[in-house]
Amino acid sequence: MASILDSVNQRTQMVGQNRLELLMFNLAGKQRFGINVFKVREVLQCPKLTAMPQRNPLVRGVAHIRGQAISIIDLSMATGGPAITDIENRFVIISEYNRTVQGFLVGGVDRIMNINWEDVMPPPKGAGRDAYLTAVTEIENELVEIIDVERILADIVPVNSDVSEEVASAEINVAKEDLTILITDDSSVARNQIKRALQSLGINLEVKKNGKEALEYLKEKAKELGGNVHTHVPVMVSDVEMPVMDGYTLTAEVKADPDLRDIHVILHTSLSGVFNQAMVKKVGADDFIAKFHPDELATAVQKWLNTEVTI
Incomplete structure (x- = not known):
C-alpha cells in the first residue's frame, strides 16, 4: 500500500x-x-x-x-x-x-x-x-x-444552483438574441447545475457531453458561418475531466484554430485542490473556476461577454 x-x-x-x-x-x-x-x-x-x-x-x-x-x-x-x-x-x-x-x-x-x-x-x-x-x-x-x-x-448534500438576484440583474452590454454559450461536461448533474445557473442570463445554451462533441459542434458552426465563430459563440464553459477528449485538449484545439481561437474558454472543474495553473496558461484558457458556485460562474461569463463590446 x-x-x-x-x-x-x-x-x-x-x-x-x-x-x-x-x-x-x-x-x-x-x-x-x-x-x-x-x-x-x-x-x-x-x-x-x-x-x-x-x-x-x-x-x-x-x-x-x-x-x-x-x-x-x-x-x-x-x-x-x-x-x-x-x-x-x-x-x-x-x-x-x-x-x-x-x-x-x-x-x-x-x-x-x-x-x-x-x-x-x-x-x-x-x-x-x-x-x-x-x-x-x-x-x-x-x-x-x-x-x-x-x-x-x-444526493448527499444538494448544491444550490440559483444565481443571486444581484448577479442575475447585472448588465450585459451585448445583444443576447444571437449568442450561444457552449457548456461541456460529462456529468449529468454538473450539466444541469451549470444550465440552471446560466439560464438566468437569458442567453441560448448549447450542451455537449465531452470535448470531442464540443469541438465537432464548433467546427460545424465555423463551416456554417464561413469564419470566426466567437461572434455567435463567445464563451465556452468546459469541464476538464471528460471521456474521449478532456478539457485541456479541447481548449488547446480551440485556441489553435483561427476560426475558434477568439472564443473565451472558462475551465470549470472539481479539481480545485490540486489544480495546475501552469497547465491553464499552457493550453490558453481564459479563466478557471472551481466547481461549484453559481454566482462566480455567472459573473465570469458576464465578464467575458462584456469584453465583446471592445472587440
Whole structure:
C-alpha cells in the first residue's frame, strides 16, 4: 500500500495531454472502479469512525484525519450496492471535489493506471449502475467503471444552483438574441447545475457531453458561418475531466484554430485542490473556476461577454 500512496503523491503533480491517471479500487465485490488521481489526496486504512446523529445513511461516520473532521461515505451503498463490511480492514480514499474534502470507503485499492482519454467512453445505456457512472474503460480485458462522484455528492448534500438576484440583474452590454454559450461536461448533474445557473442570463445554451462533441459542434458552426465563430459563440464553459477528449485538449484545439481561437474558454472543474495553473496558461484558457458556485460562474461569463463590446 505504501507504493500506491507514494505514487498518488507524485502523480497528483502531473497533468497529461489527454491522458488520465486512474486509481483503481473495488467496493463490495470484484468489479473494479476508478477515480482520477488528481482528485485523490491520500489513501489510508479506514480509521476509527465516529457516528454522528441525523447523518445521511450513506455516511458511515466521521474520521479525524490530520486535524480535520472528514465525512466517510460508503461508496458501495452510494451506488446502490450493499454496505461495505469489516470496515476496520477496508480503505478510505480521501479526495477533494467541488471545494470540499470527503472520504470514500472502499473495499480495497488496486493500483494506478495511465490511460488515454480516447479510451474512456460514456457508460452503456441501460447499465445497472448507469445513473452513477460518468464513464467506462477497458483495462486488461476488464471493464473499469468511473463513478460520477458529483452526482453522489449532490444526493448527499444538494448544491444550490440559483444565481443571486444581484448577479442575475447585472448588465450585459451585448445583444443576447444571437449568442450561444457552449457548456461541456460529462456529468449529468454538473450539466444541469451549470444550465440552471446560466439560464438566468437569458442567453441560448448549447450542451455537449465531452470535448470531442464540443469541438465537432464548433467546427460545424465555423463551416456554417464561413469564419470566426466567437461572434455567435463567445464563451465556452468546459469541464476538464471528460471521456474521449478532456478539457485541456479541447481548449488547446480551440485556441489553435483561427476560426475558434477568439472564443473565451472558462475551465470549470472539481479539481480545485490540486489544480495546475501552469497547465491553464499552457493550453490558453481564459479563466478557471472551481466547481461549484453559481454566482462566480455567472459573473465570469458576464465578464467575458462584456469584453465583446471592445472587440
